[in-house]
Amino acid sequence: MTARSSLTVVLAAGEGTRMRSSLPKVLHPVAGQSLLAHVLNATDAGEGSSLAVVIGPDHAAVADEAHRVRPEAQTFVQRERLGTAHAVLAAREALVRGVDDLLVAFGDTPLISAETFARMRAPLREGAALAVLGFHAADPTGYGRLIVENGKLVAIREHADASAEERKITLCNAGVMAFDGRRALAIIEKIGNSNIKGEYYLVDAVSIIRDMGLEAVVIETSEDEVRGINTKAQLAEAEAVMQTRLRKQALEAGVTLIAPETVYLAADTTFGKDVVIEPFVVIGPGVSIDDGAVIHSFSHVVEARIGKKVSVGPYARLRPGTSLGDGARIGNFVETKAAVLEAGVKVNHLSYVGDAHVGANSNLxxxxxxxxxxxxxxxxxxxxxxxxxxxxxxxxxxxxIGKGAYIGSGSVITKDVPDDALAVERSQQTIREGGAARYREIKLKQKAAKGK
Incomplete structure (x- = not known):
């Protein structure tokens, strides 16, 4: 069977004023990746799929992030903020090309999954004109209610417009929609703005579809998956949900997390077999940890490759560009940056190794x-x-420093050291008999004089 073509339009034009930040809302991070990156990574990237991202004016950074994550993505600017339907039509150039399935998603819902997007497309194959993503809210106050009759979606009723009976409904609108791509543009273009704000809302597509004699359905998911981010508090809540999800995935993959609730993971962290992560470890983006490695407590790791049976920490900091060969040992209060440490290297404590290449089995x-x-x-x-x-x-x-070279303790090395050479650079030690006693006597007299 020929695969259905699809276009996903991700709406990412919001300013996010309630975030109280100069950073565009969709660029705030969860688990080391922007909100937008999470959504884009969940959208279809297979054959016949395409991607459009609608951004706000003067949001070049959002466009840059979209292209970093999905280089093939097209970006479109919504010059005026006149509602969700208006935002979708900002990508009209992509819409008119025609696809089998059109999905509309939001750039501030980082917990949504690829599986959910796939489930939303399924009813379109069966003839539905629209699938709306819904969830059962613990507190539905403020959400649009999904009115379902005989298994079909007949209306989306905003909270302010809902009757007392309709407000008892807990099935709420998540905003994400999947349209029959052959009819999508015609449907969205019919949406008007006869409302208090004079804006064009996608929810009105349901009544238009009903008037056309077509069917709309609801696909349900969990409330967590469709959490939108509008405030820093909601950002923190999404982070907590994501961390719980990532820890569960790590445990199911065989990683030993001694105190899972204290470990912070990034969305792209990869693990080998028999990895052990002790309590209070922070792992940022771009980290791979190979078989048998142990990350001891209170260590912080970002953009680093950790080889097999490596020991890191406690209290170690691995900064971007660190690569640790098999069996290397990084001890307490050691910091590395842009450093390659080959197999068996030992840096056991209180050291900084930056912009360096350390050969196998060396000891610092x-x-x-x-x-x-x-x-x-x-x-x-x-x-x-x-x-x-x-x-x-x-x-x-x-x-x-050459192979097999030996550097004496306390040395300041400013010149190259040949292979197997011994280099020592320190001042000549001098001893003055009785000097300490005379020094104490002088200082005690000075102290006594000040006390008078």
């Missing part, structure tokens, strides 16, 4: 610092395989 002692920034530019540190860097050493980049 406590307090080792790669001095990568001169106030203007970043510079690279190269450390060869099997090198040993003593405690409290500063490696001033650009610098190269």
């Amino acid at each position: 002692g406590a307090g080792t610092i790669t001095c990568n920034y001169d106030g203007f530019l970043k510079h690279k540190t190269l450390i060869g395989e099997g090198a040993f860097v003593g405690t409290n050493s500063s490696l001033v980049a650009p610098v190269k």
Whole structure:
């Protein structure tokens, strides 16, 4: 059977004034991805599918995000905000091409799933002209009610217009719709603006479809899945739902989360087998964790690759560009950034490794610092395989430490060190017999003098 073609129009033009933020609403993050990215990733990307995103004027950042997530997406600007139907018609250029199924979604519903979009298209194959997504609200106050008779949707009644009996209905409108693409444009163009606000609302499509002798149906989902984001409080609520979902997925995939409720995951985190995540770990976007790795408590990881049987933390920070080879060990209060640490490398405590490449089985002692920034530019540190860097050493980049080289503790290394060489840079130690006693005597006299 030939696959049905589809167009998904994602409405993302809202300013989000109730967010109290200069950032466009759909760019606020949940689980390390923008609200818009979550929605776009849930839309169909298969053969015969197309995608349009309706943005507001002066929202180039929203268009950039849409193209980053889905490069094939077309963007259209809604110059005036005159309702949801008006927003859809801003993408008229995409609508007139004609598809089998037209889906209308919203850029601020990050919890919606690809499965739900697929379920909404199913009734269209059976002849329905419209499928409306609905949910049973714990508190339906303020929501439009879905009036269903004999299994068919006959009306969407806004709360203010609903009768006392209709207000008892808990089945509410989520806003997401799927139209028969052959009729969609004609239906939407019939929607008028004879209401108090003078705006064009998609909900009016139901009565138009009924007048045309066509059928509309309801597809139900959970209230959580269609949470819209209008405030920072709702953003936090969506984050909590998403984190619960991601933790469940991780546990079902075999990840050991010792205290799941304390672990923060990103939507794109990937895990190998037998991974252990201890309490109070934060994993940001772009992280992959391979088989047998352990992330100890209070560690923070972003845009990093963690190899097999790696140990990280506790209290470690892996910044973007970190890559840890199999069996590497990153200990407490260690920070890495744009650093490749090959297999077996040990950086066990109190170190910073930035803009560096560390060869396999090297050891960086406590307090080792790669001095990568001169106030203007970043510079690279190269450390060869099997090198040993003593405690409290500063490696001033650009610098190269050869294979098997040994750096004495407390050294400040500013020149390249050859393979298997020993480098020590520190001042000559001097000892003054009785010096400490004389120093104390002088200071005690000064203190006594001040007390007079």
